[in-house]
Amino acid sequence: MTAPPTIRPAARRAGAGAAAPSRPRRRRSVTLTVITCLALAYSLLPLAWLVISATKTQEGLFSSFGLAFSSDFALFDNIADTFAYQDGIFGRWLLNTLLYVVVGAGGATLLAALAGYGLAKFRFRGRAAVFAVILAGVAVPPTALAVPTFLMFAKLGLTDTPAAIIIPALVSPFGLYLMWTYSTDAVPDEILESARVDGAGEFKSFFSIAVPLLAPGLVTVLLYNTVMTWNNFFLPLIMLKDPDLFPLTLGLYSWNEQATTVGGDVIYNLVITGSLLTIVPLIAAFLLLQRYWQSGLATGGLKQ
Template sequence: MTTTTPTSATPRADAPSRPRTRLTGSRRNRLDRRSTPLTIAMLAALAYFLVPLLWLVVSSTKSTQDLINTFGLWFSHAPQLLGNIHDTLTQDNGVFVQWLLNTVMYAGVSAVGAAFLAAAAGYGFAKYRFRGHGAAFGLVVGTIMVPATALAIPTYLLFAQVHLVDTPWAVILPSLINPFGLYLMRIYTQDAVPDSLIEAARIDGAGEARIFFTIALRLLGPGLVTVLLFTLVSTWNNYFLPLIMLNNPRLYPVTVGLSSWAAQAQNGGAGSSSTMLPLVVTGSLLSIIPLVVAFLLLQRYWQSGLATGAVKQ
């Protein structure tokens, strides 16, 4: 009886070897030349967004005289950021704090409500078919092209009829409608919520409402955060709608309140200008800090693939 011992496999001489790709000097130079315009464009875009922010930070440390007489992108000899912040927060019995709280309420309630409504409507358009489905969705997409300023006056007239003018609801209710958010959630729902998962839940006896609240909403997390952030920024920066809806200064958001301070600085004479101008600049800096914090806290939710493995094959 003879035994054979396994031998180590040796590569065949005629087997094709895997080509090794190496960048030659000329090819590397061509790639560098192609990337140079892209790098310049990226740096230009970065400067476009960061230079105004740098100016705002630097100007918040200056007095009125320094704002006029010193270079805008460099600090003065006597920075007074803490003094400007104190004056901004205590001006007119702390009305800026009230404006900031109003803005947080308007933007927060509007963002959460708009995200939920967009998710519900987007889920309905993506997973159900009904008479007039295409026409209804086309109408929603068409409303994206209508500018919000064109709807401000009709909205004011409607709210005046139901006595909601000069109330917080006059700012919150119009902000709950987000056609672009609905369109985004409809597109996102088509891939994020598998039809097989819905059918499996129906077979297990789950109702449509339970499927949406317990399954679909969890899978739509990244899309919800996206719509929430878009609505948050849009409502936070909204100026024209609260300007025509609100008459009570205690109900103003930050945008309208700072605009009133800027008007005082321009029309109130030399003494008022020297007092109000640094407050407008410092208030503008303070008003963007909550938005930066919101993006830093919510950016980790911008992820996909939550439905992977949800259905067994």
């Protein structure tokens, strides 16, 4: 029988070195960690104060520390009183806000997707002028257009109506610009040409081919428009007089003004509880739509 081959010490050292490659050491920055913690505290402390204050009674708000729970837990009582105060007008404000968001923000997202897709995939005269107008619309703040919009709607007799909030919300220059730039690379021209050769119309190509590819961008624009419409305050302030048409922002502002007026009901606990209830749908929307961002990033990472 032949003896088994011997392994030299040098070969053992080479094999051991190849089997255990050195791992790169993670670099840690104390300064960056401190800055991140400060930013996190700056973001979460107001939310923590709001949640804790919503659990207190009217007396507990002024007799206890802001970031400490009081002896009586009144969160559920405050929620019930918020929906029952003034014949349940808070529920009406909530429905109004949902209407403005669904029609206004949803319509703005659809229009931005259609216009951005068309500007990205079709060549026509005047594209440069349209691009300049869109950039000008992004640069102009919405508050600067509130008064001219009010004067125009007053001439048309549309003030103090839901249309006074919904129609301006349908125009989203930033959403249009975002969908334009996103559609340029997200939707390959070859796929659209193949669909046209197969006899598909432009709208069918958009809804069946382009929309699935534009999902991450659509979610981004939808969330942006939702937040802008949900938190809209100045435009409803100058457009609406009927409390039954108020959104949540203007309604809570009227309650706060009532609490600070001589002889008015001091309802700071309801204002704080209503503010907490106002941000819950936004948080839920971000959590529910987050998976579309993750799927879009994963899909983009697989493309070469």
